Amino acid sequence: MLEVATPAEPGPILAETKPLLTLKGISKRFPGVRALHDVSLSLYPGQVTALIGENGAGKSTLVKILTGIYQPDEGEIAVKGVPVHLGSAHAAFGAGITAIHQETVLFDELSVAENVFLGHAPRTRFKTIDWSKMRREARQVLNDMGASHIDPNHRLKDLSIANKHLVGVARAMSIDADVVIMDEPTAALSYKEIEDLFVLIELLKEDGKAVLFISHKFDEIYRIADRYTVFRDGELVGSGLLKETDQNAIIKMMVGRSVDHIFPKREAQIGAPLLEVTGLSHPTEFDDISFTLRAGEILGFYGLVGAGRSEVMQALFGITKPSAGSISLAGATIAPASPADAVNAGIVYVPEERGKQGVVIGMPIFKNVSLPSLKRTSQSGVLRLREEFALARTYTERLDLRASSLSQDVGTLSGGNQQKVVIAKWLATSPKVIILDEPTKGIDIGSKAAVHEFMGELVAEGLSVIMVSSELPEILGMSDRVVVMREGRIVATHDNTELSAETLVRTAAGIAEEQQR
Template identity: 80%
Template sequence: MHMSALRDPIIQQAGSASPRLTLSGISKSFPGVRALHDVSLSLYPGQVTALVGENGAGKSTLVKILTGIYQPDAGEISIGGQAVTLPSAHAAFKHGITAIHQETVLFDDLSVAENIFLGHAPKTRFGTIDWRTMRSQAREVLDTMGAKHIDADTRLRDLGIANKHLVAVARAMSIDAQIVIMDEPTAALSAKEIEELFLLIEFLKSDGKAILFISHKFDEIYRIADRCTVFRDGELVGEGLLAEIGQDQLVRMMVGRSVDRIFPNREAAIGEPVLSVSGLSHPTEFDNIGFELRKGEILGFYGLVGAGRSEVMQAVAGITRTSRGTMALEGRTIAPKSAADAIEAGIVYVPEERGRQGVVIGLPIFQNVSLPSLACTSKSGVLRLAEEFSLARKYVERLDLRASSLSQDVGTLSGGNQQKVVIAKWLATTPKVIILDEPTKGIDIGSKAAVHGFMAELVAQGLSVIMVSSELPEILGMSDRVIVMREGRIAALYDNNNLDAERLVRAAAGIAG
């Protein structure tokens, strides 16, 4: 189908300013995967363009083309009306393109000033680095941005994530970058830090920068962006002024279908207690944790960052050791001393950090899924490939995994699809209890719907689920009961019956009422 036929008819290109950067007819393929096909993008000075799309829509590939990491197979890149090529990251940098990623690549052991001027430090007439000028220029850039609180001589490792973002922006300012790419910049920030970042984006806009903003959070997109470009399955499906696009229309374009109900309707058939935890304590992380998880139940754990939820789950899953407390699974006392003990007992933990803890990059999808279940897919110590494939297919198909084949390297999948592989891997062990830690963090609305639908299916089959989530709609939409944690303790337990977000936030923050 030709691009114009796919383009959403309601959205019109608007505005008379000339774009600072234009991509046209960009295509990029990898073995077995067509990442981008004939896409276009325009970035305008003093405006934020949101790039929106499900995981696997081609957003990351586009960013890598813009920053010189990938070369397009076809198409043209223009900056200021002139065609350019970006054969390397350095070339993109020289053309005034800078990216601030979810995990910005800076150097922890260097000072703030050194990070800002790395690769373009001011020199003395003898050709050596002019340290005094570099420090004063770094202070000047930070002051201009309203970041006076950051000391130019501080080592980067001593700064928090939000301040590291500010240093990355200061670096962009120091080279007078005209095009700033922000890829999920708020993913690891608190609400206060997000507000500060938005003020900074307004400053960059007023300075005439053209900004590409990639986020899964609709409230952020509508708050900060002027325009939006929508990708689906590597193709452009819509672009235009955000003021003319409703959220429902944006969702429909992203997923190619109307998402009427984000959360599945389900009739909970809750049975007897499966897991009982009593007096569980850790010397520094949590104290006196007690709860029951029942058969066919989704038990939500809510709390603010640092409340100790993940730490409790890692103890239940045998990953960390407790100082005291008892656990029983189906009436039998258990004391797992390792993750393997917990898995054998029937408890599995799907971590939040899927890239670091969840998948093995470099291995194909089918081997990632079958890894904890090798006893089922081998005979007399010999792996049976057909059985590995069969096991993997059974679970990834149920999760609507987007991949070219089960032999595809997990490292080439989008974040949402990696999360599905992790969930499939642990479900293949046929557990009694599955702990999902932030199961949909950083994944798009379509993948979220698939994960939520699958969770509903699991509990309908009698599995018991603990879901740790910081997303209030997810907690309220999926949980049968909700435990709120604060500062390492259980602050409240609610039946999810006309429960509202305000009560949860108050309990999590320790506000009476």
């Protein structure tokens, strides 16, 4: 039986507030899966409630119920004390509920104003779209949220990724909803843009909005949220006030265990140089990249957004062609002209965008895992399902994949479990070097621990790992050495001995020397 944490006693101001939205006894089942069971949630005006849980805990299902995409099998939803039926997205919209997703659906060929007011554009008395009013109101929304640099008349496709995300926020703001759901809203934003978003959230709180904030990043949760609700395996396991709750206690609720082993302790047995990169350059992405990766080593790559880390990895994997430089693996010079060449040489790449570049949505788990290894699982051009299943089972069990069966569509898995499928797929090819690009981006702390533990096992077996990460705890907790990149160049390489987060940030931002003077 799950142990439910007793909520902390609210302070005097929070105690007097009645919830704007309440859910009671919500349950939702899918074939073979119990997504939610008897969960409750309250969202309060002027407050941010953090919804916390591992991938697969039921958070996404709850958001889809709140936005009218799914209907609960049991339970009641009330807005301002009045029971409501959210039978469609339009009904949720009418009830004053809006959501800002990690990947909000926007349309590149439409203008910013058209995207902001899509589905609820202002009308003239003849019921046609009032274009001038729409542009004025879009400008007002953008100004109010501190995004006056975005022109409502510009086409969306001409904006940066971060500005597109801000347009998604503006779209939600234009509805003037009472309840705002933010599902991993900072995933695609830089540090400055995250700070700007937090200012926006404070404005929403001042305006009396109830905000549901979903994030795997505890620094964000403790920075912006007032309350927390924790789900585990589709059930409510705790709720209360963040200021009165220890972070380790929340993590233990999430994963059902202590956090002592998030970064596994390991004795690094580092061998001879395995991969040597010399003078690798690209006309627009990076220049003069030189480094050595040794057998049994985890080499971390750190840098700010746009530093060129992923671009270097894509060149090593044969996705892009460098203009100069050389690559040597196990003493032999290689020049991968395609990913197939890289895989054959012994280099594999787990991309940051796992949903678009890592898995094939619509295919079952076992076929995704066996896809690069068809020569091993076929005979005379005929696939052998038994061997495909056996191969997939071997590697998914090692990664503790959570799925109903290996025949389950990979697209129905949580982000953390999709990441495990991608890693399993490439490990099945028996590589010498595995490149992990943001290996734990957007996945929960339990899945992160599983990936980190498995990385330790890989290097213990003699494999070498390059880990690109923007998360300082991960870089410091897992790397044997850290390469720092800035503006397409390597600016420092550090042994991870008493290495501080401050040193890495200063080096990546180009202020290390200035601070020393």
